Amino acid sequence: MSIDQPDVATDPALPVKQRRERDIVGWLLTPIATFVLAPPLTMILGFVLLTGDSSPAICRGVATANGCEELTLGLIGEHVVIFAALWLILWALPWWRSLRRARIVLAVIASVVLLAVPIRMAAADTGSGADDQQPGNTYQQN
Numbered sequence: 001m002s003i004d005q006p007d008v009a010t011d012p013a014l015p016v017k018q019r020r021e022r023d024i025v026g027w028l029l030t031p032i033a034t035f036v037l038a039p040p041l042t043m044i045l046g047f048v049l050l051t052g053d054s055s056p057a058i059c060r061g062v063a064t065a066n067g068c069e070e071l072t073l074g075l076i077g078e079h080v081v082i083f084a085a086l087w088l089i090l091w092a093l094p095w096w097r098s099l100r101r102a103r104i105v106l107a108v109i110a111s112v113v114l115l116a117v118p119i120r121m122a123a124a125d126t127g128s129g130a131d132d133q134q135p136g137n138t139y140q141q142n
Contacts, residue, residue, distance in 0.1 A: 022096070034107040042118060046121070049122040056072065058123065075120060075121065
């Protein structure tokens with residue numbers, strides 16, 4: 001180090017955002033905790049939201065074509081791929097203490113992406129049959 005340049009890692013005169021102190025414990029625990037906690041929470045949420053004998057709400061539009069399995073696996077696959085990409089980015093972030101907030105925010109985003117699967121599956125109708133309940137529609141059976 002030169003006398004003119006301050007040590008970026010330990011100089012107390014620098015703002016906290018520019019410090020590059022090691023945060024190895026946070027760098028290790030954030031992705032591991034995300035990988036250990038998000039999938040079980042997603043399963044618990046799925047059990048709570050998707051209990052019952054009927055198929056998920058997203059399957060109502062494709063029930064006649066028997067496409068519920070393909071639709072469900074496609075939805076789950078999309079979310080798992082995005083979760084995996086965000087989880088790998090957590091490992092790619094350097095272990096500097098100034099990036100702790102960014103790691104936590106990214107871990108929360110990755111967890112929310114995975115937790116959105118059962119929420120989207122249990123969401124209300126995607127439009128099939130909704131026209132029958134409009135105030136202007138009078139559907140009469142003979």
